[in-house]
Amino acid sequence: MSNQDVIVIGAGGGGAVIAKELGELGLTVLVLEAGPWYGNKKWPNPNLQPGGVSSSTKDDLDVTLYKQLLNKFEMNMNDLVSGRFRWGPADRNRSQWFRHANQKGVIWQCSGVGGTTQTYTANCPRAFPAAIDKVWPLSYRELVPYYEKVEATLPVNFAATTAKEELFYYGAKKAGWNLIPTLDVKGPGYRPQPNAILPPNENITNLNITDEQLSWMEGCTLAGHCINGCPHGPSIDKIAKRSTNVSYVPLALNTGNVCIRPNAFVIEIITENNPSKGLHAIGVNIRDTWTGEQEELRAEIIVMAAGSIESPRLWLNSGLPDNPWVGKGLVNHYMDWVSGIFDEKDLIPILGTSDINPYVGNTCAARFDYPGLGTLQSVGMSPGLTASFYELSQSGYSFLNKPEINDPWDIKGRLYGYELKESMDSYRKTLNILVSTDDEVDQRNGITLDPLLRDENGFVPVVSYQPTKQSRRKRGQLVNLAADLLRKAGARKVIWTNWPAGMMIHIESTMRIGFVVDQDCESFQVKRLYIADNSVHFNSLGGVNPTLTTQALATRTAEKLFKKYFNRML
Amino acid sequence: MEASGRSVTLNPYIISTFRSLVEAIIPPHLKQKDYIGTVHVAGAQELHVYEYVIWILDHSIAFPVKEQFNFVNGSMSKSTAELLDAGAARLIQKGQIFYPLNGTAYPSGGLFSALSPIDRLRAITIIERLDINLEYLSIPYKNNPVLVRNMMDVLNELPMFCHYSEWPAYGKTRLLSPEYRRVEYFPPGWFQVQYPGPSFGYRDFRGFLAIIQHRKVDQ
Numbered sequence: 001m002s003n004q005d006v007i008v009i010g011a012g013g014g015g016a017v018i019a020k021e022l023g024e025l026g027l028t029v030l031v032l033e034a035g036p037w038y039g040n041k042k043w044p045n046p047n048l049q050p051g052g053v054s055s056s057t058k059d060d061l062d063v064t065l066y067k068q069l070l071n072k073f074e075m076n077m078n079d080l081v082s083g084r085f086r087w088g089p090a091d092r093n094r095s096q097w098f099r100h101a102n103q104k105g106v107i108w109q110c111s112g113v114g115g116t117t118q119t120y121t122a123n124c125p126r127a128f129p130a131a132i133d134k135v136w137p138l139s140y141r142e143l144v145p146y147y148e149k150v151e152a153t154l155p156v157n158f159a160a161t162t163a164k165e166e167l168f169y170y171g172a173k174k175a176g177w178n179l180i181p182t183l184d185v186k187g188p189g190y191r192p193q194p195n196a197i198l199p200p201n202e203n204i205t206n207l208n209i210t211d212e213q214l215s216w217m218e219g220c221t222l223a224g225h226c227i228n229g230c231p232h233g234p235s236i237d238k239i240a241k242r243s244t245n246v247s248y249v250p251l252a253l254n255t256g257n258v259c260i261r262p263n264a265f266v267i268e269i270i271t272e273n274n275p276s277k278g279l280h281a282i283g284v285n286i287r288d289t290w291t292g293e294q295e296e297l298r299a300e301i302i303v304m305a306a307g308s309i310e311s312p313r314l315w316l317n318s319g320l321p322d323n324p325w326v327g328k329g330l331v332n333h334y335m336d337w338v339s340g341i342f343d344e345k346d347l348i349p350i351l352g353t354s355d356i357n358p359y360v361g362n363t364c365a366a367r368f369d370y371p372g373l374g375t376l377q378s379v380g381m382s383p384g385l386t387a388s389f390y391e392l393s394q395s396g397y398s399f400l401n402k403p404e405i406n407d408p409w410d411i412k413g414r415l416y417g418y419e420l421k422e423s424m425d426s427y428r429k430t431l432n433i434l435v436s437t438d439d440e441v442d443q444r445n446g447i448t449l450d451p452l453l454r455d456e457n458g459f460v461p462v463v464s465y466q467p468t469k470q471s472r473r474k475r476g477q478l479v480n481l482a483a484d485l486l487r488k489a490g491a492r493k494v495i496w497t498n499w500p501a502g503m504m505i506h507i508e509s510t511m512r513i514g515f516v517v518d519q520d521c522e523s524f525q526v527k528r529l530y531i532a533d534n535s536v537h538f539n540s541l542g543g544v545n546p547t548l549t550t551q552a553l554a555t556r557t558a559e560k561l562f563k564k565y566f567n568r569m570l
Numbered sequence: 571m572e573a574s575g576r577s578v579t580l581n582p583y584i585i586s587t588f589r590s591l592v593e594a595i596i597p598p599h600l601k602q603k604d605y606i607g608t609v610h611v612a613g614a615q616e617l618h619v620y621e622y623v624i625w626i627l628d629h630s631i632a633f634p635v636k637e638q639f640n641f642v643n644g645s646m647s648k649s650t651a652e653l654l655d656a657g658a659a660r661l662i663q664k665g666q667i668f669y670p671l672n673g674t675a676y677p678s679g680g681l682f683s684a685l686s687p688i689d690r691l692r693a694i695t696i697i698e699r700l701d702i703n704l705e706y707l708s709i710p711y712k713n714n715p716v717l718v719r720n721m722m723d724v725l726n727e728l729p730m731f732c733h734y735s736e737w738p739a740y741g742k743t744r745l746l747s748p749e750y751r752r753v754e755y756f757p758p759g760w761f762q763v764q765y766p767g768p769s770f771g772y773r774d775f776r777g778f779l780a781i782i783q784h785r786k787v788d789q
């Protein structure tokens with residue numbers, strides 16, 4: 001007999017959502033999370049000591065502890081090797097978990113309750129309808145009620161404007177594009193970011209209230225630390241940026257049916273084969289990341305929500321049946337980075353200020369969408385992250401890439417030396433654009449197991465990705481559009497970094513719906529095994545940020561799973 | 571234990587190599603100030619950024635994996651310094667250095683640190699193009715072109731992230747395990763770019779360009 005109806009593996013973008021939905025339907029749910037839990041009294045020193053075992057009540061959440069841990073210092077929070085937001089065990093005395101990358105780039109995921117949404121910038125666009133209709137095994141219309149539910153729950157709103165968004169909109173308009181104030185994007189245009197960030201408190205401009213007081217009130221304070229981790233709000237469930245640890249997790253705990261156990265790495269899915277049920281999942285083996293102890297846990301249903309690398313890795317390490325699409329088809333939006341440096345004299349007439357101040361306001365609050373190509377988004381970050389983004393280049397140092405006369409950029413490639421210092425001296429006058437491509441699925445890309453290298457959790461994943469010809473073409477067009485937007489906004493200098501292919505920030509499509517899982521996200525080959533993370537996406541959604549779609553699907557999957565196994569009458 | 575803090579190498583060869591690396595990537599410079607003339611802006615070497623690069627390299631591979639690389643006693647920073655020297659040797663061999671070698675700046679360093687700053691970046695370019703013999707590299711780079719290429723981005727990215735983050739301001743605690751580091755003063759990299767540091771909020775609210783009308787949650 002199992003102690004719970006459902007085990008969810010991973011408390012990130014998708015896992016927390018399905019846990020809350022199932023809990024609300026009255027099922028008992030155990031969520032197993034490999035990483036730490038920040039802001040829970042049972043783990044007062046989450047990176048130093050093992051702390052408690054699990055938590056199942058909102059009373060354990062502690063906003064003071066949360067604010068102390070998420071201290072907004074970029075090295076402490078964002079360093080991929082030893083930061084609080086890294087892919088590794090809670091114990092920061094230990095190295096991160098190893099991944100074998102087959103190309104240049106960065107694999108950016110976080111362990112811990114909230115998963116990668118701890119560091120995400122909370123951009124929540126819906127997929128482009130044209131990327132879903134007649135392509136996915138579901139229609140866009142079928143998704144809409146689930147989008148609406150997630151948008152109302154997080155909630156999602158159009159981002160507030162600060163200087164960098166104003167400049168982005170100005171450039172987009174000057175470049176001849178229209179404002180498209182919609183959630184269902186059918187043609188090109190610019191719009192405020194639909195994001196899971198609470199609108200600014202009504203006192204945002206009231207100078208009788210101190211900044212610190214404001215940071216204890218409900219609503220975004222425009223502090224610009226979204227990517228460093230947002231600690232602003234009166235209580236955990238009212239933190240401004242709606243990572244799942246502050247949105248869906250408190251709601252899940254509220255149901256009284258959900259228990260979350262951090263520091264528990266699932267290393268195997270256990271199955272059974274019998275004539276009545278066929279091959280089906282019955283439980284998991286976990287490994288405590290502090291003690292190394294292993295334990296077997298059982299449930300009626302297992303949901304994998306370990307993310308697009310670990311879900312296929314776990315499938316493969318568990319020896320589940322062969323399927324030519326397990327791990328295959330990875331897309332990452334083949335991202336790129338274009339920056340514009342502005343002069344004071346050009347900024348003042350547009351903004352009324354001499355600086356853009358990229359550290360003010362939501363990290364990523366304005367966007368330009370182009371169905372068929374992808375998207376452009378404004379980005380403003382703390383300086384260390386900003387500087388490091390200039391360094392990742394497919395084309396090496398900028399001195400190797402002198403621009404041609406007709407090139408829309410002044411600098412291409414990795415900055416160095418004086419040029420770099422000059423760019424960083426202009427940090428407050430810089431607008432960055434993240435290019436995110438409508439990336440084409442290719443079965444050669446994806447996750448396999450390293451045949452030799454293992455860590456304590458099994459054979460390590462190998463991540464392989466090369467963009468297709470189509471994806472390259474589209475990215476090229478988007479880079480030109482970004483350079484044009486910056487130029488029209490008045491940029492004095494445009495820098496095209498030419499990111500390498502392996503920038504894994506939006507990782508999707510490695511356990512595709514219709515290939516590995518059915519329409520309801522249950523695996524074809526192993527019954528009672530569901531998936532509720534980015535990996536089930538059929539494609540790259542047209543180039544838009546993936547998480548809202550994962551959350552809409554997880555909401556739908558909860559309903560389908562419940563209907564099939566727990567209440568046929570629903 | 572892998573990341574037990576404190577441990578950053580004292581090997582002068584490794585230190586010299588990474589000092590010369592970060593010097594080439596983020597040199598000191600003079601900045602024109604409107605009224606007070608020029609000011610000296612510290613480069614990465616002055617901010618000890620090379621120590622961070624070495625620390626990260628030596629703490630980035632988990633023990634069980636190191637074991638299978640046959641690398642338990644190996645040092646990632648040492649292998650990486652040797653990789654940089656391999657690039658330098660190739661650049662010299664091809665007769666492509668712009669400036670003569672200079673062994674005095676980093677007496678304990680190898681060929682890489684004897685190159686002029688711009689030639690160091692050109693040696694990195696040679697490595698990036700895999701114009702070196704991968705057979706002769708030490709583990710884990712030996713016959714590992716993907717890692718070799720990837721590392722050339724990493725070696726640029728790490729100094730940049732470090733220099734412009736709060737790390738240099740961890741002062742005496744900078745090489746401790748992250749839980750024990752304390753910011754001792756305002757980070758110089760932040761001062762250089764005029765980033766005000768962690769903030770509770772800003773008041774530059776300019777309204778909304780559009781508003782979403784939500785439907786009711788309950789179906």
Ligand SMILES: Cc1cc2nc3c(=O)[nH]c(=O)nc-3n(C[C@H](O)[C@H](O)[C@H](O)COP(=O)(O)OP(=O)(O)OC[C@H]3O[C@@H](n4cnc5c(N)ncnc54)[C@H](O)[C@@H]3O)c2cc1C
Pocket residue numbers: 009010011012013014015032033034035108109110111112113114115116117119120121122123124227264265266267305306307308310311314364505506507532533534535545546547548550
């Ligand atoms: C800097 C950054 C900014 C981003 N911004 C945005 C954005 O604005 N909008 C957007 O839509 N997307 C954004 N993303 C991507 C977004 O974070 C992901 O789409 C989202 O988190 C994916 O959800 P997921 O459930 O697939 O995986 P994750 O959120 O990564 O969750 C997986 C969870 O499973 C746990 N886990 C893994 N393996 C195991 C195991 N074996 N046992 C137990 N637990 C396990 C992990 O620790 C993790 O907590 C951003 C990503 C980054 C890095």
Ligand code: SF4
Pocket residue numbers: 197219220221222223224225226227229230231232240241361362363
């Ligand atoms: S700008 Fe980002 S970090 Fe600052 S309060 Fe708003 S959501 Fe939080």
